[in-house]
Amino acid sequence: MTLTWVDGYPAAGVPVHDRGVAYGDGLFETIRVVDQRPLLLSRRLQRLEAGCQRLDIPCQPEQLRAQILEFSAALGDGVAKLILTRGDGQRGYAPPRPSSPRTLLLGSPAPAYPREHAERGVQLYPCATRLAEQPALAGMKHLNRLEQVLARSEWQDPAFAEGLMRDMSGRVIEGVYSNIFLISKGVLQTPSLERCGIAGVMRAEILERAQRAGIAVEVCDVSFEALLAADEVFVCNSLYGIWPVRQLKSHVWPLGPLTRKLQNLIADLSSGT
Template sequence: MYWVNGVPSTSVTLNDRSFQYGDGCFTTMRVRGAQIEHWPYHKARMAAALECLKIAEPDWVTIESWLAVVLETMAQETHAIGGIKWHVSRGQGGRGYSPANVDTPCHTMSSFAYPSHYATWQQDGIALGVCQTPLSVNPYFAGHKHNNRLEQVLCKAELEQGPFADGITINVQNHVIETTMANLFWRVDDKVFTPALTSSGVAGVMRRCVMDALVALGQPMVEVYAPLSQLLCSDEVWLCNSLLGVAPVSRIGEKAYPIGKLTRTLQGILNP
């Protein structure tokens, strides 16, 4: 089901700036027990993205009241777990690219059932390909989940021609960044690594939760600019996003990886 500015609807106007220019940002949230998991982190990431894009920060009381309606609707369904996508556009109009005189952002929210195959990925792992479409480098937008997702669209189009459900993305500087839908972590000996996202990529909420959990476990971790060759030498690899949680990576290309003890520990902490 869909809501636009708190009202059930399935449409926005053709001059909406997200449709015209990708002018906005979004987040996807897991819902369990009629509650949004990690809501403070989602709120903080949206506030940071809106500030970066110079879109007016919303009245959070209003946003939470709209989300309460979505949650109430979801609670009437039979699914114990599901998701909400919250998408913000700068609004309607403006002359060309100019955002002048556009001062009313448009908020759309949608609810959906939890993907049934995620349980299999969480248990058995996911095999990854390597995408050939490179990610651009833009330190100003790095980390934020803005509405310009063409790179991910092209990467997904590549994957649909092969056997892999997801793929590793690499930027034009030949650094591993993430997969098309999740953040990456890997372990070598007693140290954990994750890509630094200061030039490319999305700093996901579950990535932050994994990093918090590693600190609590006393597990050393380093954010790195790493080539693919470094990732391929790992002892253990996992990926994460807010909806999937933590899932092991069982294979990258032709190379298999064991499902490690640390991955299972993190799943016990962070997965439903």
């Protein structure tokens, strides 16, 4: 089923003066919906509200929650993409004062990822496109995704399920559409996102559940050399859960026990990042 709502009502499109269209002035969330239930909704609303505060976009979380729940009930199963823009504006970068935010909800069927990605692991493509360091936007899921568009255009071979993205200094940051974790000597590590990257809701969920399970966790800068030296590597997002990483170029990692344990810990989410 495909659905499109604007500001809580069915609609065919969005006005051409919307600042999300003109400047990417807004935020978005990609939400897995199962049996009319939007997964990880509270985490998403918290991230959205925090992003709105940083961008100075008015936000009404409870109103958004009500819209998402109503939309999810209509969608049933699939993916709901929520886009929140600053609303309409005149030509020029200066934001309108006050602004009137606009919400878009786009519904589509859930993607059919191959089961072997989760069971046997995936191969990463080493993207040449680097992420620019901009702490003012780091962590947010804002609408400016041209870096990811460029990175994803680098490969067409279906042998690569994801791409590895690094920052301008060569540090490991994330996948093109996922977060990345590595396991070294029993410690679960994920890159710091203080300079760039998206702080994914599945990333946050994995960190919390791992800590509750007694697994040592660390958020830190990750060098490319540290990635290659890791015992296990996996990528994650809220649509597919966890995919073990088995290969990057000529380097190979095993499908390790801690990755399998974490897959089981989030099975209620990854079964329907």
